[in-house]
Amino acid sequence: MQRRKDPKGRVLKDGERFKPKENRYSYRWTDKQGKRHSIYASSLEELRKREAETANDIYEGIRTESKNVTVNDMYQAWKTDKKGLRSSTRGNYSYMYDQYVKDGFGKIKLKDVRKSDVRRFYNELHDTRNLSFNTIEIIHNVIHQLFALAVDDEYIRNNPTDMALKDCKLAHNYQRPKRHALMIPEQTAFIEYIKNNPQFRHWLPLFTFFLGTGCRVSEVIALRWEDIDFEDGIISINHGITYYQRETKVCKFQISERTKTEAGTRIIPMLSDVKQAILDEKKYQEEIGIKCLANYNGYTNFIFLNRFGDLHNPETINRTIKRIILAHNIEETDKADAENREPLLLPDFSCHNLRHTFATRYCENESNIKVIQEILGHKDIATTVNTPYGHIIIPQPYPI
16 A cells, blocks of 8 residues: 655655645544544654654653643633632632733643743742732642642643742742731730820720730631620630632622631630720720621621721721831830830731730740640641740730
8 A cells, every 4th residue: 555655755654644735744643532633743853753742641641632721721620620618718719810820821831831931920920010929829829739630630740830939939038927926015015005095095905805815817807796705704716707809809808607727616715804805895886886787698796897887807907007006116216215215116017916926925824735726726736836936935924
């Protein structure tokens, strides 16, 4: 039987063709499921190189139909199959992907992505788009999982995102900032300044609650009156709330009917100062006529409200802390100059540092690490042990 030849007289193998009208070569084959596939090239040498790559893919179990699958295609498959995510987490992942991945990196074909491409993408997010590594970690968490799925489903051999973020952090000499607890004098100064300043006094119950419970901000702003048991002196932490930007770029609250972790659902003791703070908050709202207008997924009757009867968002709380720090430090500097002494200045911190401050004070007076883990709602005791609640000093009485 006469074999097919190309214009140069070279014998073509089974499945190979030369198409004069298109001036290109093609190779066709049938997979195990009986589906036909084709690859094309402008030269016979390039075609046979691609044939060899295809044969190797088939031998190693890599899907030959994956050639045109993009990162975006794999993301949709991952998103569809991913179960067990809280709605707020899923929403945050979707927003981050759509905002930073979809229209650029997401259009690249899976098979073409190399580790250098991932590192270049992360560097661009950090250096050009000015994203923090904390934000990039969220993006990395998504694309690492979708590439892992691509490996598991035999679209690609290796996960190109492995170690890519770590490499970028090393290149930028990045070190995760440590959240420090306030020292006792700093904690005292912070609370006393709020207590004695008419501008900030209405914030005292909220910050007293933070410092007396160690709750996460998502747990504090989600707290309802039915979660408080004054008779038994306990507080039930059984849900949370998140405040994030949706696809419409409008920030919204969203109830999480589960806490951050399973261990986050817990009962914590209500210290006397915390009890009084809650009662003071109730009295303040009654005096100025604040009523709860917030209702999220049927959750209402929240304790800590802004002047509009809605929830405080974490950004507002942190901005308030910054204002208190600035006002305190200006006044304290002037007083210290007048009294010829060193000023006691408050460090820069956020509401999460108040959780660390509670944990530090608790560690100073409680040696049972299991108790501390349960109070803080850590899923893994290693988190409690390894978190640097470091300003540990000799136990002594302390103010809330």
